[in-house]
Amino acid sequence: MIGETIGNFKIVSRLGRGGMGEVWLAEQQNIGTRVAIKVLHSQISADTEHVQRFFNEARAVSRIQHAGIVKIFDVGHHAGQAYLIMEYLEGETLAKRLERVGKLPLVELCDVGRQIASVLEATHSAGITHRDLKPDNIYLVPDRELPRGERVKILDFGIAKLTGTLASNSPRTIGTMGTPAYMAPEQWGDASKVDWRADLYSLGCVAFEMACGRPPFIVTTIAEACAKHLHELPSHASELEPSVPPALDRLLDKLLEKDPAARLESMKAVARAFDGVEKQALGTASTVSVQAIATSSATLPPQTNKRAPIAIVAGGVAVAAAVGGFMLVRSSSKPAHKPIDAAVALATPDAAIDAPPIDAAPPVDAALPVDAAVTKQPPKPPSRPPPPKPPALDQKAIHDVMLAHASQLKQCYETRKLKTLAGRINVHFTIGLDGKVSRTTADGLTKPLQRCVIAVVNGLEFPKPKDKPQDVTYPLDFQTSETPPPTDPKLPKEPNRDQIVAAIQTGLHACTGANGPARIVLQIAPDGSVKQVAVQGSIAAETRTCVTRAVRAMKFEKSAEGVHLDFPLVLQ
DSSP states (O other), rough: TTEEEEEEEEEEEEEOHHHHSEEEEEETTTTOOOEEEEEOOOOHTHHHHHHHHHHHHEEEEEHHHOTBBBBEEEEETTTEEEEEEEEEESEEEEEHHHHHHOOOOOHHHHHHHHHHHHHHHHHHTTTTOOOOGGGGGGGEEEEEEESSSSEEEEEOOOOOOOOOOGGGSSSSOOOOOGGGGGOOGGGGGGGGGOHHHHHHHHHHHHHHHHHSOSSSOOOSSSSHHHHHHHHHHOOHHHHOOTTTOOHHHHHHHHTSSSSSGOOOOOOHHHHHHHHHHHHHHEEEEEHHHHHHTTGGGGGGOOOOOOSSOOOOTTEEEEEETTTTTTEEEEEEEEEEOOOOTTOOOOOOOOOOOOOOOOOOOOOTOOOOOOEEEEEEEOOOOOOOOOOOOOOSHHHHHHHHHHHHHHHHHHHHHHHEEEEEEEEEEEEEEOOOOTSSEEEEEESSSHHHHHHHHHHHHHTTTEEEEEESEEEEEEEEEEEEOSEEEEOTSSSHHHHOHHHHHHHHHHHHTTTTOOEEEEEEEEEEEEEEEEEEEEEEEEEEEHHHHHHHHHHHBBBBOOOOOOOOEEEOOOOO
16 A cells, blocks of 8 residues: 555555554655554455444544544545544554563553543543553653653544444444453443443553553453453452552552442542552652562563563573573563564464463453453452552562572473573462462463473472461563574565455355354464464354364465454354
8 A cells, every 4th residue: 555645645654454454654745744544454344333433433532632632634435445544653552661661660650540541531521431441552652741751642442432422323332342351340241331430440450550560360261351350359469569559559459349339430530549649659768669679579570571582580590591501690680671572483383372471462362352242240349358468578588499499490491392482481379387389370381381380389498487378479581592493585474364364254154153243363373274263242152163163174375474363254
């Protein structure tokens, strides 16, 4: 599309591509104003309901009067594809920020949280519920007028719930809509009955991730996400990140209440609460929080760095891979957050299957909207205990024990020859009053590697806690200095999406029985095989099984990177 003209704007370059469409950078031909143009894929544009939801974004945004809303200038069709012309933003998403730094300092967290609440207050006043608030839909852009020099912009109102006159042309919502890692309990039932209080819960999930570097729940499937959001109380943020002050703990607990009526009364109240947490933090010695972070390496939260350069980083010590052997490297106690190195890949297909990313994105891609009809409503939530006191056992003592057994941990990946495996395993365990380890679990990377690490940790003995057993989360980072084998330069970056969609639709002629809107989400590996597939929406169980088996058996063209697809399922 580069060089084509949409309206008065000439397309300059592609900014991004996803399962639903593409985003292009364009310039006004006379004055050079830059805009972003979102264009739906051809097959999506042929679906009237999807196009209606797409244009909902423009209708919703036009009603909201706030500087934190992205402006939309025009909508229409170009060469059979629906498009939105919108404000071009220079900055980064909150998801990219968290991927880069792990978690936000308290003052920055409160500022971002307050701004999000302010934008959503204006959104709710216009009769709109966002329903898909997540770090990917929150943009941080430079703004000299604000004290911290940065403004929050909220994007993607494509599945927003509209009320009043706006609702008359809005497609009817059936089943569940949202992103599993951030969905309120009530969203797992009938999404048409969800009100503005669902955004309170989603903001709680986002704020929890800003504080701890991970969402409240670590899940690997949509079913698991549903069960946890409906029935399980999340950990207190201070259990994962000791520097979280009690006031923020209480605010997050209130936002994450299962019962919508138990949450705060408005987004305005949320903004005031974030402001109060920030003022309270600035009113105390700021060095306390910094020191708490620097001395609590054993409770650092999981991060999203999946492809860093292999070493086990046990708190502040790295067991680094070197030519001809391994060496211990003393590093700073302050955690370093490196950008993802796109040139480093997971070693084996098994690693890719068994390694749910530590930031809770499930194998069926929890970052995408889903339409799974889940009707079970949450029971009355159990009462929440007060946030725990800081652990009594010195974190350095825990680190010293882990360091003393670094060679055993090194063998976990050395014996499995996972020389290009990169990422983090978080080990969760309890140190009893006798110093022995119990209740050990792990998340991240491959399950065989997790089992090996758990076996090592179970055999360790720590100093005895003073008054009660102590729960510990300890990060082990795996990095590699080896370069993965080069990809064939003749291979395309990714296979042809339209051909794949057409082949799948043709290959499903034997599967019938869809009784409502349905979608198919799949991940195709570089070798052309189907690694992950999920069928979502109102569809009979036998049809879902038929589709899943048929797609898994398919083989597509090889590519350098593979591809992720998400498109409507059309069955005869």
